[in-house]
Amino acid sequence: MSRMLYELSGIDDELRFSPFCWRVRYALAHKGLDVKTRPWRFSEKEAIAFSGQGQVPVLVDGDEVVSDSFEIMRYLDRVYPDKPLLGGxxxxxxxxxxxxxxxxxxxxxxxxxxxxxxxxxxxxxxxxxxxxxxxxxxxxxxxxxxxxxxxxxxxxxxxxxxxxxxxxxxxxxxxxxxxxxxxxxxxxxxxxxxxxxxxxxxxxxxxxxxxxxxxxxxxxxxxxxxxxxxxxxxxx
Incomplete structure (x- = not known):
């Protein structure tokens, strides 16, 4: 299953600075899940229009699309219950x-x-x-x-x-x-x-x-x- 994480980038595509995106990067690492990342800028709203909103992080996990760092954590616990993040x-x-x-x-x-x-x-x-x-x-x-x-x-x-x-x-x-x-x-x-x-x-x-x-x-x-x-x- 392919995963893609849209992350806010700065003057260099590899400069990823969003605190919310970093929450998700650590959560994915905690779960041991591989992910590809894609740089995104404030001016590129159309690139994540498929998510139904205009902010990152956006995680695409196969057919699933999840936005908001806390909701992504909840999603990861639900779909990948090993090594829970949030618990009950x-x-x-x-x-x-x-x-x-x-x-x-x-x-x-x-x-x-x-x-x-x-x-x-x-x-x-x-x-x-x-x-x-x-x-x-x-x-x-x-x-x-x-x-x-x-x-x-x-x-x-x-x-x-x-x-x-x-x-x-x-x-x-x-x-x-x-x-x-x-x-x-x-x-x-x-x-x-x-x-x-x-x-x-x-x-x-x-x-x-x-x-x-x-x-x-x-x-x-x-x-x-x-x-x-x-x-x-x-x-x-």
């Missing part, structure tokens, strides 16, 4: 907390820290769309939104619950990474791929978790192309 209904409900924690607590501080790096990492054809949609969402210009000092302070406070758990265990889901880890780590991959900003100090328990997650599944995250790997791209 109660575990799935708990996993939704981590989804919202990542999106509502971690993402804002990261965004304020890296937003201009992110803008520069986006393909030039997508920048007008990104600026227009994000400035409408933020209620301010990207340049006004960009405040690394403020962003890092926000992130430091938001990471307190994560630190508490990582002081008890190597991973959020115990001795090995699971859905909770992937739901949060997607945000760290988002920042890592588009920016050289240091989000946490190496004395922080979160730092050790990030390093373990980068090495998980054969170094899936560590092998990913970053903006700093592209000649002349960073800081343009």
């Amino acid at each position: 209904p109660e575990a799935e409900a708990r996993a939704r907390f981590f989804k919202h924690y990542a999106e509502r607590s971690l993402a804002p501080g990261m965004m304020r820290t890296i937003v201009m790096d992110l803008y520069n990492a986006i393909h030039p054809d997508d920048r007008a769309y990104f600026r227009t949609t994000r400035e409408k969402r933020f209620g301010r210009a990207l340049e006004e939104m960009h405040s690394p000092a403020k962003g890092l302070s926000m992130l430091d406070q938001a990471l307190a619950p994560l630190r508490g758990r990582l002081e008890e265990s190597d991973y959020l889901d115990g001795d090995a990474p699971g859905a909770a880890d992937y739901l949060l780590f997607g945000n760290f991959m988002w920042a890592r791929t588009v920016s050289a900003a240091d989000l946490v100090s190496n004395a922080d328990p979160v730092y050790g978790w990030v390093e373990r997650m980068l090495d998980a599944h054969g170094g899936l995250g560590r092998r990913a192309k970053r903006i700093v790997d592209i000649d002349g791209a960073y800081g343009q």
Whole structure:
């Protein structure tokens, strides 16, 4: 059975930066499922029109088409029950907390820290769309939104619950990474791929978790192309 994952790409087709797509990449690796990936840009809505919506990730698994990172995780557990990601209904409900924690607590501080790096990492054809949609969402210009000092302070406070758990265990889901880890780590991959900003100090328990997650599944995250790997791209 052929699988295809449509992923958001930047100024280089191999620069894949969406936190939601990274959740799915780790979930597929967790299941041991091979997948081909296809780069996609904001300006290419027609390329995923078959999915009935306009955002990635989109997973095509044979005749099945699934969008939304959490729904893809649910689909993978249903169709490929070995090595469960979410578990039963109660575990799935708990996993939704981590989804919202990542999106509502971690993402804002990261965004304020890296937003201009992110803008520069986006393909030039997508920048007008990104600026227009994000400035409408933020209620301010990207340049006004960009405040690394403020962003890092926000992130430091938001990471307190994560630190508490990582002081008890190597991973959020115990001795090995699971859905909770992937739901949060997607945000760290988002920042890592588009920016050289240091989000946490190496004395922080979160730092050790990030390093373990980068090495998980054969170094899936560590092998990913970053903006700093592209000649002349960073800081343009």
